[in-house]
Amino acid sequence: MKNNIKDVFFEKEQAKHTKVKLDILREYVIPWMRKVVLNKYGSNSCCVIDTFAGAGIYSDGSEGSPIILINTAIKFIKQAEEKNFKINKILLTFIEKDKKNYLQLKKSIESVIGEKLKDGELSNCEKYPTLFIAVENGTHETFLKDLTDSVENIIPTVFFMDPFGFDLPFELNKKILSKYSNVELLINFMYEEINRFIAVESVQKKMGKLFGVKDMSFITKKLEKASSEERKQIIKGTYKDNLEKCGAKYTLDFDIRGERGQLKMSMIFVTKNSNGFDTMKEIFDKISNTNGLEYIPLTDIEEEQVRLEGFEEKIDKSKELSEYIYELEKGKTIQINNLINIVKEHPTIPSKYTKAALKKLNLEGKIEKVYRRTEVLVKRNTFPDDAYVKFI
């Protein structure tokens, strides 16, 4: 019999793959807030919308996405106060369909902020006057439809979409991306379930909604003779292509494997901004334990098994980047600032590896000189942002 309040209200224990998913969210939000809120040309405001919010806390006491977001926002507000940075408004919105989860969520949030929240309304926290929280017992679909139908311009916003399974209509992603410019989507693409059910007749309509297509047969046909690696490329590739078709300038995905080494979920990140893209590449790079954009809970799998599954070998990112840069810039001269901006658009490697890559190229004798406008050479093996590099 369930005699503990936790057993009645709380979600089950947090699995490892869930932790990784939430680490990505936690790691991304502060640098993102810093960039958008402290941007002197912006509105000093930002918003995070979590439309599959859950109950806030897992049965083992670990924090769910809403509590992580609130604590992160409070941490950011405190940092900004210490440094006298101006914040106008940080808006956090949580939507949860299940009544029991919603009530638990509301309670968890109230205990974190130490204040009562208003039902379905925006509450301004007394203790943190720049923090506004809305929590609603509603659905992802209704909330986003209302938002995109009624709001013309929005402040910089991250949409965190974390459904169970594959009930995630593409139409709403399309609406968000085609209507707003300052938006980023972090989608939990539940690969394991999607892969298992993609060709099952009874869910073709739902799958079509997920991918934003009327007829799934052009995808399922391609899958007929595909290997498991090819399936992954086709399924994720189609989804990302469709996002790009409706306005996503950059997409990135991070694979999270389950305890048996199976691909469990892929976090798909969507943005129109190269700085946002670069920041997320950095987070993925930090969280990854394979050096590819991938997380495998190595503690649970025998090393040999990992090799057998053919997972990526460790790759040296600065080496790979040095080859990429040299291929682009061979025989040319470029200011390092501009080179960094180019690397920001590299599909997977973050721009923080640029200088290490330049050092490698220097050692390999592929750089003729590094100098400033005045033709003064800079100190050996240094690469200041405002200097120019002449490649051989």
Ligand SMILES: C[S@@+](CC[C@H](N)C(=O)[O-])C[C@H]1O[C@@H](n2cnc3c(N)ncnc32)[C@H](O)[C@@H]1O
């Ligand atoms: C994977 S859980 C979310 C976990 C949460 N994001 C976290 O990290 O702690 C999905 C949640 O979405 C809720 N849900 C399912 N369908 C929904 C919908 N259409 N709109 C809003 N919430 C929904 C479920 O009740 C469940 O609590």
